[in-house]
Amino acid sequence: MVRKEKLITGIDIGSHAIKVCQLQKIGKTYKLLSVGSASLPAGSVEDGVLQEPLEVGRVLSSLLKNLKIKNKKIGISISGYSVIVKKINLEEMEDEALSNYIKAEAEQYVPFDLDDVYIDFQKLPSKKEGSDRCDVMLVAAKKEVVNDYLDMLNELKLNTVLVDVDGFALENIWETVSERPENVALVDIGASKMNINIISEGVSVLARDVAVGSEQLTDQLMNTLNIENEQAEKIKIGILPVDKNDGIVESIFNKTCTQWVLEVKKAIDLYLANNPDKPLKSIILSGGGSKVAGLKEYIYRETGLEVIAFNPFLNMVYDNKQFDENYLTTVAPEMAIATGLAIRSASF
Numbered sequence: 299m300v301r302k303e304k305l306i307t308g309i310d311i312g313s314h315a316i317k318v319c320q321l322q323k324i325g326k327t328y329k330l331l332s333v334g335s336a337s338l339p340a341g342s343v344e345d346g347v348l349q350e351p352l353e354v355g356r357v358l359s360s361l362l363k364n365l366k367i368k369n370k371k372i373g374i375s376i377s378g379y380s381v382i383v384k385k386i387n388l389e390e391m392e393d394e395a396l397s398n399y400i401k402a403e404a405e406q407y408v409p410f411d412l413d414d415v416y417i418d419f420q421k422l423p424s425k426k427e428g429s430d431r432c433d434v435m436l437v438a439a440k441k442e443v444v445n446d447y448l449d450m451l452n453e454l455k456l457n458t459v460l461v462d463v464d465g466f467a468l469e470n471i472w473e474t475v476s477e478r479p480e481n482v483a484l485v486d487i488g489a490s491k492m493n494i495n496i497i498s499e500g501v502s503v504l505a506r507d508v509a510v511g512s513e514q515l516t517d518q519l520m521n522t523l524n525i526e527n528e529q530a531e532k533i534k535i536g537i538l539p540v541d542k543n544d545g546i547v548e549s550i551f552n553k554t555c556t557q558w559v560l561e562v563k564k565a566i567d568l569y570l571a572n573n574p575d576k577p578l579k580s581i582i583l584s585g586g587g588s589k590v591a592g593l594k595e596y597i598y599r600e601t602g603l604e605v606i607a608f609n610p611f612l613n614m615v616y617d618n619k620q621f622d623e624n625y626l627t628t629v630a631p632e633m634a635i636a637t638g639l640a641i642r643s644a645s646f
Contacts, residue, residue: 301325306373306459308467308639309358311447313343314489314513314586316358319636320367321614328475328641330616333626333633336361345490345509346378347443351450359454373460373639374447375467377491380440382408382415383463383505385422390432396421400436408438415440416461422501435502437463460642465495465505467638471610472582473500474641480579483569483603485562486634487587489513492558494565498576504569508561512587518550536591555593559600566601580604584634610637 303323310317320332336357342350384407391399400419405412415438422433444461451458468484484495490511496504512534519530523546533547566578581603583594594605609630616626 304369304644305640306371306642306644307362307367307369308636308642309372309374310464310467310633310636310639311343311348311354311358311374312338312488313345313491313511314338315632316354316361317633317636318358318361318365318367319633319640320365320369321637321640323641324615328614330611330614330621330626332365332367333611333621333629333636334361334365335629335632336364346376346380346507348446348450351446351453355450355454362454369644370455370457371459371644372451372456373462373642374451374458375462375464375635375639376439376444376447377464377493377507378443379507379509380443381463381507382410382436382438383465384408384436385503386434386436387431388434390424390430393421396434400434404436404438407436410438410440414442416444433501435505439463459644460639462639462642463505464493464507464635466502467635468493468584469495469497469502469638471634471638471641472497472608474638475610475613477613481576483562483566483578483581484608485581485583485588486585487512487558487583487590488585488632489587492561492585492587494562496565496569496578498569498573503573504565506565510557510561512585512590514557515550515554515587515590518554519547522546522550534591535589551590551592555590555596558587558593559597562597563601566603578603580606582606582608584608584610584631586632588631607631608634610634 305321308319315335315337317335322329322331338357339353342353404417418437420435448458468486481498486493488511490513492508492510494506495502515534516530519533598605611626611630
């Protein structure tokens with residue numbers, strides 16, 4: 299008998315939409331049980347902060363009901379200015395001593411009052427055998443922001459067993475479904491933020507959030523061409539021709555996408571400055587913004603690196619009668635973070 303493991307339901311609450319994914323682990327394989335998304339009213343979530351908990355709760359409750367999800371053990375992830383992710387280099391020490399050190403000295407690494415944040419850390423695998431130093435990934439998240447999410451989810455009778463960071467959820471799903479061990483830059487472009495996570499030798503060495511996203515492009519198309527949101531979204535992903543406005547649209551795309559690519563190049567340059575002997579092999583694109591027409595080709599031209607559209611469902615099994623393959627391919631990019639949460643065990 300192949301062992302089946304129950305996993306949590308992954309819920310990715312973005313500024314534009316909520317994405318939900320439910321998986322089951324069967325042996326070494328994952329089976330897709332449920333996946334879906336629902337749009338949020340504008341302004342419900344801004345820069346990772348819950349602005350309208352009642353509205354978000356209503357949309358999430360309706361989505362879970364439509365997807366017929368009964369599993370109440372859930373995981374969410376957070377991002378934005380309220381989260382600090384920092385790699386620090388310390389003297390090698392035992393786990394208990396490290397924990398005590400972080401508690402005592404975290405204030406020198408975190409620009410918030412320590413009473414106002416939740417702190418966690420992960421010791422990274424040592425690259426040099428016998429080294430007396432170690433790298434530690436330190437994460438701090440504002441209690442107020444996290445608690446607002448937990449309160450909203452609690453009102454829906456959901457049991458939140460995991461609060462992750464977007465970049466780490468993305469890293470987990472990439473490492474789980476990918477058979478490519480080389481050094482990569484994971485770039486997730488959402489509606490209002492871009493997450494960049496560079497993985498070198500299987501370890502996250504640079505993680506950052508940038509306040510740019512595909513909503514910029516939608517807004518500029520709407521305002522410049524005087525069109526509705528739905529039309530702008532279709533032009534953005536290349537399924538609606540623009541004919542007479544070709545030059546204007548190209549100018550909007552160039553200006554906005556250039557800004558995105560500059561941020562990616564800045565992160566890559568910083569990584570290469572510290573790791574000149576460990577070049578990146580490729581850029582892995584995900585998020586709804588990654589579907590912008592021509593973006594993959596543009597990033598390739600500007601960086602010279604192979605650009606791969608990430609499909610987290612690629613090596614998973616699913617019921618063909620339940621899921622349409624074209625639908626899964628279409629929604630795959632924006633489901634990466636939700637899927638990265640959904641691979642976590644429910645046995646907390």
